[in-house]
Amino acid sequence: MNEHPPPRVGVAVPAAGLGRRMGGLRKPFLELAGEPVLLHALRPFLTEPRVVAVVVALAPDDAGQPPAWIADLDDRVSVVAGGETRTDSVRNAVAALPNDLDIIAVHDAARPLVTRDMISRCIDVAAEGRGAVAGCPAIDTMKRVDPHGRVLDTPSRAELWHAHTPQVFPAELVRRAYEGASSGTDDAALVESVGGDIQMVDAGSTNIKVTRPEDIPIAESILAARSDHG
Numbered sequence: 001m002n003e004h005p006p007p008r009v010g011v012a013v014p015a016a017g018l019g020r021r022m023g024g025l026r027k028p029f030l031e032l033a034g035e036p037v038l039l040h041a042l043r044p045f046l047t048e049p050r051v052v053a054v055v056v057a058l059a060p061d062d063a064g065q066p067p068a069w070i071a072d073l074d075d076r077v078s079v080v081a082g083g084e085t086r087t088d089s090v091r092n093a094v095a096a097l098p099n100d101l102d103i104i105a106v107h108d109a110a111r112p113l114v115t116r117d118m119i120s121r122c123i124d125v126a127a128e129g130r131g132a133v134a135g136c137p138a139i140d141t142m143k144r145v146d147p148h149g150r151v152l153d154t155p156s157r158a159e160l161w162h163a164h165t166p167q168v169f170p171a172e173l174v175r176r177a178y179e180g181a182s183s184g185t186d187d188a189a190l191v192e193s194v195g196g197d198i199q200m201v202d203a204g205s206t207n208i209k210v211t212r213p214e215d216i217p218i219a220e221s222i223l224a225a226r227s228d229h230g
Helices: 037-046 060-064 068-073 086-096 116-126 171-179 187-193 215-228
Strands: 009-015 051-058 077-081 103-106 131-137 151-153 161-170 198-202
Touching (some): 009 037, 009 086, 037 051, 051 060, 051 086, 068 077, 116 198, 131 187, 161 171, 161 187, 171 187, 187 198
Parallel strands (some): 009 051, 009 103, 051 077, 131 198
Antiparallel strands (some): 103 161, 131 161
């Protein structure tokens, strides 16, 4: 009986943000436990054998002269210039990926605590023809508010999840979703707009996004706890 070959997976990593909430510091190059945040975000993807290419979209100045550690990291990793928005950066990275991919994953450089298991589970879902979004169920009471912060209603949290990255999809859906996309912070929403079927994958609560200075010690504590548990 013939077995299907494993899917070929490409990864687009938007890392061109200006880091305004970090005081203008480039988040991808901030140190987390002695290594750049971006390195922490990339390394687990490179341990997944189905990943054949990774394209990192850096700020144009950084893309012109990327850090040496990126070039030395792995032959599968390349760099392109990002755009003015996250959507532009993802589009640029996707366009630079090989054309013969089965699956494309998008992962924010600012999520350095992604794990190999999380990535693999999302790829498994995408290999079945659906989109996969790493995230976790909402545990706090959620409020919908107007522009002034006035509460409009309280939706049931039973149906609400926090959406993280990686977000992983059949490659054709990603390329089609980004053809006409103008803006967005969530890749799954764009894929939904072209008819994609999306499934949430529970990644727990530790896949945090490093957005503010206070997130660095929290992320380092999580890394230390993982190290203590082997």
